[in-house]
Amino acid sequence: AQRVTQPEKLLSVFKGAPVELKCNYSYSGSPELFWYVQYSRQRLQLLLRHISRESIKGFTADLNKGETSFHLKKPFAQEEDSAMYYCALRKVGCGYSSASKIIFGSGTRLSIRP
Amino acid sequence: NAGVTQTPKFQVLKTGQSMTLQCAQDMNHEYMSWYRQDPGMGLRLIHYSVGAGITDQGEVPNGYNVSRSTTEDFPLRLLSAAPSQTSVYFCASSYSNPGTSGFNEQFFGPGTRLTVL
Numbered sequence: 001a002q003r004v005t006q007p008e009k010l011l012s013v014f015k016g017a018p019v020e021l022k023c024n025y026s027y028s029g030s031p032e033l034f035w036y037v038q039y040s041r042q043r044l045q046l047l048l049r050h051i052s053r054e055s056i057k058g059f060t061a062d063l064n065k066g067e068t069s070f071h072l073k074k075p076f077a078q079e080e081d082s083a084m085y086y087c088a089l090r091k092v093g094c095g096y097s098s099a100s101k102i103i104f105g106s107g108t109r110l111s112i113r114p
Numbered sequence: 115n116a117g118v119t120q121t122p123k124f125q126v127l128k129t130g131q132s133m134t135l136q137c138a139q140d141m142n143h144e145y146m147s148w149y150r151q152d153p154g155m156g157l158r159l160i161h162y163s164v165g166a167g168i169t170d171q172g173e174v175p176n177g178y179n180v181s182r183s184t185t186e187d188f189p190l191r192l193l194s195a196a197p198s199q200t201s202v203y204f205c206a207s208s209y210s211n212p213g214t215s216g217f218n219e220q221f222f223g224p225g226t227r228l229t230v231l
Contacts, residue, residue, distance in 0.1 A: 009154065032218065044222040086156060090218060102220065106156035
């Protein structure tokens with residue numbers, strides 16, 4: 001069964017320090033992975049996806065199929081990065097209906113200290 | 115565009131009552147889904163739909179029903195509310211055609227906070 005694991009419920013770092021939010025997945029197939037963010041009193045929104053290989057707000061994430069990980073990184077944390085971060089996985093292939101199931105991890109609350 | 119809208123924003127029910135959480139989107143998205151958000155458990159998929167007339171179960175479907183009679187609407191029905199269904203419910207939608215720009219980016223509604231006494 002597909003599963004997304006975010007081992008840290010809370011991560012607290014100082015402003016300017018590097019940030020790494022961990023995400024591991026289990027899936028026997030070709031996954032599509034995402035990071036979503038929820039700022040205080042705002043809706044969940046897409047931060048980035050692995051197929052785009054993009055950097056959004058200074059964040060990057062590399063898919064490591066060998067380690068089944070998709071960690072989110074930023075070299076220098078900013079106070080506005082404080083939010084709830086969710087890693088998500090979409091099952092690809094094996095029929096139209098099942099291919100669309102998108103599963104989220106339990107989330108990591110990132111707190112940036114001034 | 116209003117995006118994804120959900121009603122009501124807040125609801126209190128008594129055990130055994132039934133109700134429907136409404137979700138609508140005006141982006142012509144094929145894919146719609148319902149999640150519940152609980153502390154320490156993140157977002158768990160309840161039901162999802164890949165188009166009008168097609169629905170499927172997610173991780174935690176028990177106690178909930180859905181239907182998709184139109185592309186725009188995807189209501190979630192609680193058949194007989196239980197305290198374990200106290201949660202924040204999010205509806206989301208996205209394009210599901212791989213050839214579409216923005217493919218698979220999920221747009222979320224503002225959520226419905228439900229309390230079952």
